[in-house]
Amino acid sequence: MARSPASAGPERLVVATSNAGKAREIREILSGTGIGVEDLSGHPPVSFPEEGGDYRANALAKARAAALQLGEWALADDSGLEVEGLGGAPGPYSARYGGAGLDDRGRVEHLLDELAARPGASRQARFVCWASLVGPDGEARSGFGECPGRILAQPCGQGGFGYDPVFQPDGYEQSMAELPEDTKNRISHRARALQELVRSLGSRPQP
Ligand code: ITT
Numbered sequence: 001m002a003r004s005p006a007s008a009g010p011e012r013l014v015v016a017t018s019n020a021g022k023a024r025e026i027r028e029i030l031s032g033t034g035i036g037v038e039d040l041s042g043h044p045p046v047s048f049p050e051e052g053g054d055y056r057a058n059a060l061a062k063a064r065a066a067a068l069q070l071g072e073w074a075l076a077d078d079s080g081l082e083v084e085g086l087g088g089a090p091g092p093y094s095a096r097y098g099g100a101g102l103d104d105r106g107r108v109e110h111l112l113d114e115l116a117a118r119p120g121a122s123r124q125a126r127f128v129c130w131a132s133l134v135g136p137d138g139e140a141r142s143g144f145g146e147c148p149g150r151i152l153a154q155p156c157g158q159g160g161f162g163y164d165p166v167f168q169p170d171g172y173e174q175s176m177a178e179l180p181e182d183t184k185n186r187i188s189h190r191a192r193a194l195q196e197l198v199r200s201l202g203s204r205p206q207p
Helices: 020-030 055-070 104-116 181-187 189-202
Strands: 012-015 036-038 074-083 124-134 140-151 167-169
Touching: 012 020, 020 036, 020 074, 020 181, 020 189, 055 074, 055 124, 055 140, 074 104, 074 189, 104 140, 124 189, 140 189, 181 189
Parallel strands: 012 036, 012 074
Antiparallel strands: 074 124, 124 140, 140 167
16 A cells, blocks of 8 residues: 655654454555554553444544554454344454454354344345544544445455454355455455555545
């Protein structure tokens, strides 16, 4: 992704996430912008606030916590999967869907069980992402992205993370977990949110 040479913004930033899949994708998506991307390892521990039901507020709160505690530019994303036939669930609670004890695979199984219990429920879905960048002085910018698709009957593929094995993006025959990494990083909700955010770097910060 290219950044306008005239644009403002950081020379480097810390990605404020405990999710290794996200951190890897953010690093890859931002390669080519000229921004140096670090993860949380090698930095003092950061304490993050509780997350609520608003993606943008969650992303801003995570980025702000890291920026202020580390004294560095920090980037966070809050993302989730919204399934039409489940009334938009799991939504902002995607990371905890089915209970805190489940891993990615358990959450995927829970999602398939919920849909199986509702025969005829729409499997149309979308991934959404708000990405927020906050400076050490509190200056903030955010960007939004979405990726529409549908939920498959069975998990397929080993790539990506989270719900990728059961999400087929519109216009593709494979699940997100079967697509090459660079394809996901071009079409994903996260890629689109970061594009919007990087484009905004030349303009005034947002409240
Ligand atoms: P951090 O808050 O530390 O960044 P997290 O995983 O808890 O990590 P979120 O609260 O934003 O992050 O939850 C996002 C969840 O949505 C994530 O754990 C996955 O279950 C799902 N998700 C988000 N983006 C995804 C993607 O690209 N592919 C598959 N699942 C995704």
